[in-house]
Amino acid sequence: MNINLVGAAEQNTSKAVLSNVYAINLLDFHGIMPKMLVKQGAEVKAGEPLFYSKDNQDMLFASPVSGELIDITRGARRKILTIKILADKTQDYLEHPKMRPDADSEEIKSLLLKSGCWPFIRQRPYDRVADPTATPKAIFISAYVTAPLVADVDYTLKGKEEELQAALTALSKLTPGKVHVSVGKGSNSPFNKLEDIELHKVSGPHPAGLVGTQINKLDPINKGEVVWTITPQDLVIIGELLLTGRFNAQRTVALAGSAVKSPKYFTTKIGAEIATFLYASGVKDENFRVINGDVLTGKKTSPDGYLGFYNNTVSVIPEGDDYEFFGWNKPVFDKISATRALTFSWLQPNKKYDLDTNINGEHRAFVVTGMYEEVFPLDIYPLQLLKACMVKDLDEMEQLGLYEVIPEDFSLTEFICISKQPHQQIIREGLDLLQKEIG
Amino acid sequence: MSNKRLTIKKRLHILKHRYRGKKMAPAFNAFHTFLFSPDETTHNGSHIRAADDLKRTMNTVILALIPVLLFSFFNTGYQHYSAINGFPDNFAVMDHFLTWDNFWLGFVQVMPLVIVSYGVGLLIEFIFAIIKGHEVEEGYLVTGMLVPLIVPVDTPLWMLAVAVVFGVIIGKEVFGGTGMNILNPALTIRAFLFFAYPTWMSGDKVWVHGAVDRAGTADAISGETVLGYLAQNNASEFSYSVSDMFFGFIPGSVGETSAFLILLGGLFLIFSKIASWRIMVSAVAGSLVMGLIFNGVVDAGWIGEGSTFYGLMSFDFWKHLLVGGLAFGIVYMATDPVTGSQTNRGKWIYGFLIGFISVMIRVFNPAYPEGVFLAILLMNVFAPTIDHYVVRGNIRRRMKRLKQATIFPKSTDEKAKELKVETL
Numbered sequence: 001m002n003i004n005l006v007g008a009a010e011q012n013t014s015k016a017v018l019s020n021v022y023a024i025n026l027l028d029f030h031g032i033m034p035k036m037l038v039k040q041g042a043e044v045k046a047g048e049p050l051f052y053s054k055d056n057q058d059m060l061f062a063s064p065v066s067g068e069l070i071d072i073t074r075g076a077r078r079k080i081l082t083i084k085i086l087a088d089k090t091q092d093y094l095e096h097p098k099m100r101p102d103a104d105s106e107e108i109k110s111l112l113l114k115s116g117c118w119p120f121i122r123q124r125p126y127d128r129v130a131d132p133t134a135t136p137k138a139i140f141i142s143a144y145v146t147a148p149l150v151a152d153v154d155y156t157l158k159g160k161e162e163e164l165q166a167a168l169t170a171l172s173k174l175t176p177g178k179v180h181v182s183v184g185k186g187s188n189s190p191f192n193k194l195e196d197i198e199l200h201k202v203s204g205p206h207p208a209g210l211v212g213t214q215i216n217k218l219d220p221i222n223k224g225e226v227v228w229t230i231t232p233q234d235l236v237i238i239g240e241l242l243l244t245g246r247f248n249a250q251r252t253v254a255l256a257g258s259a260v261k262s263p264k265y266f267t268t269k270i271g272a273e274i275a276t277f278l279y280a281s282g283v284k285d286e287n288f289r290v291i292n293g294d295v296l297t298g299k300k301t302s303p304d305g306y307l308g309f310y311n312n313t314v315s316v317i318p319e320g321d322d323y324e325f326f327g328w329n330k331p332v333f334d335k336i337s338a339t340r341a342l343t344f345s346w347l348q349p350n351k352k353y354d355l356d357t358n359i360n361g362e363h364r365a366f367v368v369t370g371m372y373e374e375v376f377p378l379d380i381y382p383l384q385l386l387k388a389c390m391v392k393d394l395d396e397m398e399q400l401g402l403y404e405v406i407p408e409d410f411s412l413t414e415f416i417c418i419s420k421q422p423h424q425q426i427i428r429e430g431l432d433l434l435q436k437e438i439g
Numbered sequence: 440m441s442n443k444r445l446t447i448k449k450r451l452h453i454l455k456h457r458y459r460g461k462k463m464a465p466a467f468n469a470f471h472t473f474l475f476s477p478d479e480t481t482h483n484g485s486h487i488r489a490a491d492d493l494k495r496t497m498n499t500v501i502l503a504l505i506p507v508l509l510f511s512f513f514n515t516g517y518q519h520y521s522a523i524n525g526f527p528d529n530f531a532v533m534d535h536f537l538t539w540d541n542f543w544l545g546f547v548q549v550m551p552l553v554i555v556s557y558g559v560g561l562l563i564e565f566i567f568a569i570i571k572g573h574e575v576e577e578g579y580l581v582t583g584m585l586v587p588l589i590v591p592v593d594t595p596l597w598m599l600a601v602a603v604v605f606g607v608i609i610g611k612e613v614f615g616g617t618g619m620n621i622l623n624p625a626l627t628i629r630a631f632l633f634f635a636y637p638t639w640m641s642g643d644k645v646w647v648h649g650a651v652d653r654a655g656t657a658d659a660i661s662g663e664t665v666l667g668y669l670a671q672n673n674a675s676e677f678s679y680s681v682s683d684m685f686f687g688f689i690p691g692s693v694g695e696t697s698a699f700l701i702l703l704g705g706l707f708l709i710f711s712k713i714a715s716w717r718i719m720v721s722a723v724a725g726s727l728v729m730g731l732i733f734n735g736v737v738d739a740g741w742i743g744e745g746s747t748f749y750g751l752m753s754f755d756f757w758k759h760l761l762v763g764g765l766a767f768g769i770v771y772m773a774t775d776p777v778t779g780s781q782t783n784r785g786k787w788i789y790g791f792l793i794g795f796i797s798v799m800i801r802v803f804n805p806a807y808p809e810g811v812f813l814a815i816l817l818m819n820v821f822a823p824t825i826d827h828y829v830v831r832g833n834i835r836r837r838m839k840r841l842k843q844a845t846i847f848p849k850s851t852d853e854k855a856k857e858l859k860v861e862t863l
Contacts, residue, residue, distance in 0.1 A: 137846045176848070182858065201857045204860030207860075208862075217858055223837075224841075289480075291486055295486045296486070321479075323451075323476065324475060325474065326476075328472070336489055337490040339491050339496075339499075339712040340710060341711045341712070341713055342498075343495075356480075357480040359480060360488045361491070361492020361495070364574075365576075365615075365618030365619060367618045367776055368493075368713075368776050369715075380833070384826075400830070400833070418491050418492060418493055419493060419618070425483070425484055
């Protein structure tokens with residue numbers, strides 16, 4: 001089910017105003033316990049490690065820019081939330097040795113770990129930064145975009161073939177299996193001519209572009225297996241590291257959504273303040289929501305928030321904190337629906353909608369059945385898996401395939417859910433429990 | 440106009456905040472959300488949500504029931520006056536059926552059933568919501584409409600009230616409310632009535648308004664259902680044509696008679712994607728198969744005309760769908776998502792067995808020639824078991840995959856492979 005929204009970014013890239021302050025948000029690294037390497041007030045170079053993971057001391061997390069570490073905000077029990085860096089006028093990079101094309105897997109792994117590029121690699125099960133000690137049975141990359149308003153990687157990665165190839169060749173040495181890359185069928189993707197990969201031409205509506213859908217259809221994860229995933233735009237950063245020896249946090253980001261006056265692309269850096277490019281495009285109203293990522297899976301932030309570590313899209317949509325007169329029974333023409341219960345989005349499948357953040361109803365127990373399956377192509381029973389997670393039945397969670405999915409895979413079922421249940425949160429909590437109990 | 444509406448909205452908003460955390464908040468919110476869908480926004484996860492909620496879903500089912508309810512007004516009057524004056528010769532719908540007299544008599548008889556059903560049921564829902572501190576849930580909106588449509592028209596109101604109290608509390612609330620119940624609440628209510636007050640639920644006096652009151656007097660009237668005639672092997676005594684049965688000009692429970700309008704309602708529910716077409720199709724198939732088996736038994740000469748079951752067994756298999764509550768049960772009650780099978784494969788089995796067992800009970804139950812409500816209640820109980828085995832199939836497939844798991848080595852195949860993902 002494709003969700004067509006107003007405000008897709010126009011293919012026109014501007015350079016964002018330089019951000020004064022950059023921030024690394026620790027909530028981007030679910031499950032990582034950070035241990036700081038530099039103190040407040042210290043000067044760091046771009047690519048210099050800021051902290052490491054307590055679980056694996058080799059896994060370093062780098063600063064996106066050179067500058068002064070000005071603030072470490074902490075939450076409850078002194079948990080580190082964000083690390084802020086005041087950027088220098090001229091950027092100074094930490095230099096790593098360039099990687100030879102014939103480097104072996106240990107050399108590649110060690111460079112990725114110490115350069116701060118490792119966290120770009122994520123793993124299933126459990127949806128977290130990949131465990132460097134595990135051997136993945138395959139690596140999956142989706143360059144087919146079906147989620148609403150998300151940056152078109154065919155556009156943003158144009159001309160980056162060299163970096164992509166370097167990264168893919170290096171990654172292919174980290175797995176005994178294949179590196180699967182999915183591109184849109186008939187698209188002009190920069191991946192089309194690259195080597196050391198297994199190329200798939202994917203077609204179909206959302207969630208065909210989600211890497212989880214592709215894994216399930218191509219080579220599903222079995223119990224005990226590990227699969228790594230990485231987004232195409234992060235391959236560029238890895239590729240540049242291999243070719244130049246520098247961690248360059250630059251990224252092309254789509255600013256999209258119906259609350260943006262002229263949605264388009266910006267080049268900026270990981271951790272940049274969102275206001276540095278948000279107001280350049282103009283916002284329509286006072287009452288809007290800024291989302292780090294896409295509207296189905298992103299994290300709520302604000303104009304003075306910072307671009308997330310994994311995000312290549314910032315979505316801005318109107319808040320829906322208003323009542324609607326007889327909202328439950330009058331015919332609906334201006335919202336998307338998976339049913340035809342006096343909802344008429346089925347009449348115009350190509351119409352673009354301006355959706356706000358209203359929940360459009362009230363939270364209820366699961367009642368309707370058979371709806372999720374229509375938008376959930378994985379060979380998994382979605383309702384049964386959600387219920388197993390809610391009642392914390394570990395055996396059932398495992399048997400029904402929880403280790404195959406991440407919250408993102410349930411974003412569309414959450415969107416259409418008539419009972420307005422928080423599917424992604426249920427799956428997240430289920431994964432955390434499964435990992436804690438089984439490991 | 441818009442100014443006034445704004446102030447109502449604002450006033451209700453202020454009241455909502457005043458009631459927040461108070462005991463009566465669920466009761467207030469029930470009325471508030473009836474007028475205005477709430478201002479609640481998403482947090483994390485999916486920031487946008489589709490237009491439908493449970494209220495809209497339930498409302499769609501009610502819309503599909505409205506034609507049936509309106510038809511029942513006319514049919515109640517038509518059956519009553521026809522029982523007194525005799526069925527009209529040269530029956531014309533406009534002259535004899537869609538008349539003001541028929542409508543008014545039916546309205547006066549049926550509306551009290553609707554009002555009592557909703558009044559008592561919603562009162563209990565409100566009380567439980569306030570005691571348990573959760574919102575008033577929408578489940579009863581459909582149940583409350585179904586109940587008056589599946590009882591005989593002269594069911595005493597106090598009886599209906601008692602049955603609703605029983606059905607809502609024992610059938611639903613003790614399990615935790617909407618979405619948690621095992622048995623369909625409307626059918627629990629119907630079953631309670633059937634077992635507690637059987638004389639009011641069967642025989643030839645209950646299906647036509649006035650027949651009970653007039654029994655034993657000089658003005659006595661009666662109206663037997665088609666199934667009733669068949670069960671007594673009196674097939675020759677009724678004069679209903681196939682078109683009478685299809686359009687519903689026959690005696691029966693208030694809303695069950697018009698197979699035509701039920702078919703339209705069913706098509707509407709399938710089109711709007713609210714009810715499961717799998718259950719409906721398989722239930723129809725199940726009833727046809729059972730009917731065919733019985734027809735076959737008669738054709739093979741295994742039972743003779745003297746048999747108790749001859750009347751119902753020899754009834755053309757497809758006509759079972761036109762008489763009694765089978766069509767109504769299949770469209771509006773078997774498709775209840777909470778008590779039915781929840782997996783798509785399970786729905787095929789569940790629906791098929793409902794149709795199959797309905798016709799079976801119909802034929803073999805000597806006391807009461809109708810089986811659909813018992814069949815659905817029985818399958819409600821078995822639905823979790825059906826789902827269990829369907830889901831086991833998925834689990835077994837996953838375990839089999841694990842046993843065969845290999846790492847696919849890097850391929851030398853240069854050609855790109857195509858993957859087509861098909862969803863909505």
